[in-house]
Amino acid sequence: MLIDEQTLPALARGCSVLGAGGGGDVHTGLLACRQAVETYGPVPVVELDELPDGDMIMPCGYIGAPTVSIEKLGSSHEGEWLREGLEELTGRTVAALMAAEIGGSNGLQPIGWAASLGLPIADADGMGRAFPLVPQVTMEIAGIDPSPGVLTDERGNRLTINASDGQWLERIARTLSIEFGGRAASTEYTMTVAQARSATARGTVTLATEIGRAMLDADEPVAALADAISLRCLIEGKVVDVERQVTGGFVRGAAVIEGLREDAGRMLRLEIQNENLVAIEDGVVRAMVPDIITVLDTHTGAPIHTERLRYGQRVTAVAFPCHEIWRTDGGLALAGPRAFGYEFDYTPIEELA
Amino acid sequence: MLIDEQTLPALARGCSVLGAGGGGDVHTGLLACRQAVETYGPVPVVELDELPDGDMIMPCGYIGAPTVSIEKLGSSHEGEWLREGLEELTGRTVAALMAAEIGGSNGLQPIGWAASLGLPIADADGMGRAFPLVPQVTMEIAGIDPSPGVLTDERGNRLTINASDGQWLERIARTLSIEFGGRAASTEYTMTVAQARSATARGTVTLATEIGRAMLDADEPVAALADAISLRCLIEGKVVDVERQVTGGFVRGAAVIEGLREDAGRMLRLEIQNENLVAIEDGVVRAMVPDIITVLDTHTGAPIHTERLRYGQRVTAVAFPCHEIWRTDGGLALAGPRAFGYEFDYTPIEELA
Numbered sequence: 001m002l003i004d005e006q007t008l009p010a011l012a013r014g015c016s017v018l019g020a021g022g023g024g025d026v027h028t029g030l031l032a033c034r035q036a037v038e039t040y041g042p043v044p045v046v047e048l049d050e051l052p053d054g055d056m057i058m059p060c061g062y063i064g065a066p067t068v069s070i071e072k073l074g075s076s077h078e079g080e081w082l083r084e085g086l087e088e089l090t091g092r093t094v095a096a097l098m099a100a101e102i103g104g105s106n107g108l109q110p111i112g113w114a115a116s117l118g119l120p121i122a123d124a125d126g127m128g129r130a131f132p133l134v135p136q137v138t139m140e141i142a143g144i145d146p147s148p149g150v151l152t153d154e155r156g157n158r159l160t161i162n163a164s165d166g167q168w169l170e171r172i173a174r175t176l177s178i179e180f181g182g183r184a185a186s187t188e189y190t191m192t193v194a195q196a197r198s199a200t201a202r203g204t205v206t207l208a209t210e211i212g213r214a215m216l217d218a219d220e221p222v223a224a225l226a227d228a229i230s231l232r233c234l235i236e237g238k239v240v241d242v243e244r245q246v247t248g249g250f251v252r253g254a255a256v257i258e259g260l261r262e263d264a265g266r267m268l269r270l271e272i273q274n275e276n277l278v279a280i281e282d283g284v285v286r287a288m289v290p291d292i293i294t295v296l297d298t299h300t301g302a303p304i305h306t307e308r309l310r311y312g313q314r315v316t317a318v319a320f321p322c323h324e325i326w327r328t329d330g331g332l333a334l335a336g337p338r339a340f341g342y343e344f345d346y347t348p349i350e351e352l353a
Numbered sequence: 354m355l356i357d358e359q360t361l362p363a364l365a366r367g368c369s370v371l372g373a374g375g376g377g378d379v380h381t382g383l384l385a386c387r388q389a390v391e392t393y394g395p396v397p398v399v400e401l402d403e404l405p406d407g408d409m410i411m412p413c414g415y416i417g418a419p420t421v422s423i424e425k426l427g428s429s430h431e432g433e434w435l436r437e438g439l440e441e442l443t444g445r446t447v448a449a450l451m452a453a454e455i456g457g458s459n460g461l462q463p464i465g466w467a468a469s470l471g472l473p474i475a476d477a478d479g480m481g482r483a484f485p486l487v488p489q490v491t492m493e494i495a496g497i498d499p500s501p502g503v504l505t506d507e508r509g510n511r512l513t514i515n516a517s518d519g520q521w522l523e524r525i526a527r528t529l530s531i532e533f534g535g536r537a538a539s540t541e542y543t544m545t546v547a548q549a550r551s552a553t554a555r556g557t558v559t560l561a562t563e564i565g566r567a568m569l570d571a572d573e574p575v576a577a578l579a580d581a582i583s584l585r586c587l588i589e590g591k592v593v594d595v596e597r598q599v600t601g602g603f604v605r606g607a608a609v610i611e612g613l614r615e616d617a618g619r620m621l622r623l624e625i626q627n628e629n630l631v632a633i634e635d636g637v638v639r640a641m642v643p644d645i646i647t648v649l650d651t652h653t654g655a656p657i658h659t660e661r662l663r664y665g666q667r668v669t670a671v672a673f674p675c676h677e678i679w680r681t682d683g684g685l686a687l688a689g690p691r692a693f694g695y696e697f698d699y700t701p702i703e704e705l706a
Contacts, residue, residue: 155517157525162511171532172510179528 001206003111003121004042008033013215014208015107016303017225020292022251022275023104023130024062024069025305029112030105032074036112043111044120045205046096051122053194055095058086059126060113060187061106063134063151063173065246065274068182069105070307075154078185079113085150086187089160095193098122100137102204103130103275104305109185121205126189128201128323129292131335132250132274134173135166138323139189141330142199149173149188153180161188174249182246201323221301222316232349234279234286234317235259235268236298242309250274255309257295257317268317270295272306277340279317284353287319288342290326290335291349294318319349354559356464356474357395361386366568367561368460369656370578373645375628376457376483377415377422378658382465383458385427389465396464397473398558399449404475406547408448411439412479413466413540414459416487416504416526418599418627421535422458423660428507431538432466438503439540442513448546451475453490455557456483456628457658462538474558479542481554481676482645484688485603485627487526488519491676492542494683495552502526502541506533514541527602535599554676574654575669585702587632587639587670588612588621589651595662603627608662610648610670621670623648625659630693632670637706640672641695643679643688644702647671672702 003011012026012033019026037043048057060082062069083094097110097117102125114121126137135146146169149161159176163169169188177184191199211228218224225231237259244253251274259266269280276293279286287293295304298314325331327348333339336346356364365379365386372379390396401410413435415422436447450463450470455478467474479490488499499522502514512529516522522541530537544552564581571577578584590612597606604627612619622633629646632639640646648657651667678684680701686692689699 155521156515157517157521158515159525160513162509164508164510168508168510172512172529175528175532176525179524 001045002042003037003045005034005037007209008037010212010216011205011209012108013212014210015102015104016305017211017294018107018128018208018292019103019130019303019305020275020294021272021306022132023101023106025308026105026108028070028073028105029108032076033108033112036076036115040115040118043114045123046120047123048193048197048202051095051193053192055193056090056092057096057098057122057191057193057196058083058094058187059098059100059139059189060110060185061100062109062183063186064177064183065249065251068246072181072183074185076116078152078154079110079117081152081156081158082150082185082187083117085152085158085160086190089148089150090190094119096120096122098196098200099125100188101125101127101130102201102208103127106130107208122196123205124196124200124202125204126200128204130275134170134188136335137189138201138325139191139199140166140334141325141328144189144191144195144199146188148190149186151176151184151186153184178249201325215301222296222298225301225318229320231318231320234293234319235263235266236261236316237263239309239311239313239315242311244272251307257315270317273340274306276306278337278342279319285344286352287349288337288346289340290322290331292320292322321349354398355395356390356398358387358390360562361390363565363569364558364562365461366565367563368455368457369658370564370647371460371481371561371645372456372483372656372658373628373647374625374659375485376454376459378661379458379461381423381426381458382461385429386461386465389429389468393468393471396467398476399473400476401546401550401555404448404546406545408546409443409445410449410451410475410544410546410549411436411447411540412451412453412492412542413463413538414453415462415536416539417530417536418602418604421599425534425536427538429469431505431507432463432470434505434509434511435503435538435540436470438505438511438513439543442501442503443543447472449473449475451549451553452478453541454478454480454483455561456480459483460561475549476558477549477553477555478557479553481557483628487523487541489688490542491554491678492544492552493519493687494678494681495548497542497544497548497552499541501543502539504529504537504539506537531602554678568654575649575651578654578671582673584671584673585640587646587672588616588619589614589669590616592662592664592666592668595664597625604660610668623670626693627659629659631690631695632672638697639705640702641690641699642693643675643684645673645675674702
């Protein structure tokens with residue numbers, strides 16, 4: 001598969017759906033990628049099975065608050081600086097880029113960087129969705145060392161990080177993203193192709209593109225999405241309240257959706273840390289991390305990222321299963337409800353009423 | 354000259370005097386150095402003229418709030434990690450360590466690191482005193498590149514920094530020192546011996562040791578200090594007010610000294626950002642950065658660092674000229690009163706009433 005100007009809108013839509021409200025609004029990411037693909041040509045999507053075992057995979061993306069990302073644009077050199085930094089550090093050559101998270105703009109951004117570097121993009125990512133924290137990746141569960149990491153900004157500040165563990169990598173990268181104005185580009189959890197085959201969520205670039213294509217080709221995109229993946233509709237209604245602030249390098253807050261039509265009289269509350277974490281109705285949890293909760297525009301089907309939620313939007317909130325690795329003990333320890341401070345255990349969306 | 358257990362107390366006292374209240378209280382730094390010298394042997398002090406032109410000098414020390422430094426001890430590995438990081442980055446060998454600032458504990462700390470690394474210490478530093486900001490060094494005036502820098506903490510987090518300029522290096526290092534709990538060890542402005550000869554304050558390790566020796570050998574240490582260096586006594590009195598907070602990675606605040614004996618009826622206010630910046634009496638500035646304002650215990654002559662000032666201390670505040678490089682246009686732009694937000698020009702202590 002090649003990602004070109006025709007494929008990009010479908011991929012962007014799919015990334016947005018998989019983003020659980022986070023990973024950054026795809027609008028500016030799509031513009032940046034379109035420009036890169038126009039300038040440097042399309043980007044080949046490679047299967048990890050097709051690459052030599054010992055080649056190096058560079059997971060990458062932006063860290064920060066999505067609210068900032070939609071206004072603070074990159075310089076287009078970040079991908080080059082990340083690769084240079086990583087190759088100098090390791091003395092090895094990057095064979096392919098990979099989105100650290102497929103969700104939101106972070107699923108797209110590595111494509112723009114890959115285009116300018118003349119490198120392919122791996123058909124995989126580190127989450128199968130978006131999560132707020134750097135170590136909330138499948139590579140952490142697989143025991144890949146998060147260090148060395150490389151971090152840069154649009155001014156050309158360039159850092160290499162050897163952190164004592166994944167939590168410290170998160171703290172260091174987060175505090176630097178704040179100092180840089182709310183966003184930094186970074187790579188962590190570098191690995192070989194052989195490692196990546198079992199340490200990543202596979203096939204997610206293809207999945208995102210297929211989801212997006214199904215929706216963009218359809219007259220009724222929400223229904224088309226429900227046909228494409230195993231989906232639960234949480235509520236159809238109107239956004240009646242949004243609290244949101246950028247704090248500690250994250251977007252945090254909550255939104256309330258009041259049901260309309262068949263759902264009239266119902267109220268659903270979404271709690272947010274960059275992504276939609278839990279959906280609660282009358283004190284009952286209707287969906288929870290690591291399953292994916294996404295809010296769609298009821299008419300266009302376009303996902304509304306958490307930083308774009310506002311009063312009056314007509315929306316349909318949906319939830320669907322996360323990648324199976326997040327349902328293991330290791331996955332839940334890293335990204336289950338308790339990892340976000342909730343005092344309840346995970347129940348898969350399929351088992352919730 | 355060799356720095357051994359006998360020399361260390363004199364050096365510590367001299368560093369403390371030159372620290373202008375900052376650079377960190379020498380107590381814990383002295384303990385750490387004494388242990389290192391006991392374990393690894395004394396540290397040779399080398400003249401920059403004795404070293405080969407092309408050898409590499411590593412300026413180093415701690416960055417952060419002194420209030421934290423007296424409680425948050427190092428791991429003793431920081432010097433080793435800084436050197437390793439720098440040598441990996443540059444592919445060159447460090448020939449000698451140098452204190453980035455001779456003032457306070459930062460004038461001592463590199464001696465402990467040098468002992469454990471089996472390296473000499475250069476008879477020079479980057480300030481001739483202590484200053485709060487990373488780029489407030491003679492190397493910045495001489496046009497030495499602040500990058501690459503290396504930063505570490507006691508946990509083993511290790512970063513290399515290529516900043517877009519000295520201000521960004523300061524911002525990055527400061528925010529990381531805060532994240533690490535208020536203190537980080539770092540090296541910046543690496544240079545060759547040939548560069549260091551004209552880019553540093555020379556002979557300051559010897560100067561500090563001589564100042565300390567004169568005071569420690571004397572029955573009246575304050576008078577002995579006045580004999581050793583050209584000194585102005587600002588006030589002898591009692592600390593009657595201290596405001597102080599740790600904010601933005603600095604100690605900021607002010608202290609008021611009420612005159613006693615011959616100075617009865619007078620009040621002197623010291624304004625603080627890690628170091629004593631200005632001394633004001635009845636709205637008139639009596640001494641100002643970059644000249645050195647140090648508060649001494651009236652009886653013992655021991656300097657009282659800004660983080661140790663408290664109500665009731667009997668003190669003598671003194672001021673004396675800074676290194677001449679700080680009186681140049683470049684020096685004043687970097688560390689004159691206006692660089693700290695004061696709206697007046699620099700007047701040398703010798704010309705003030």
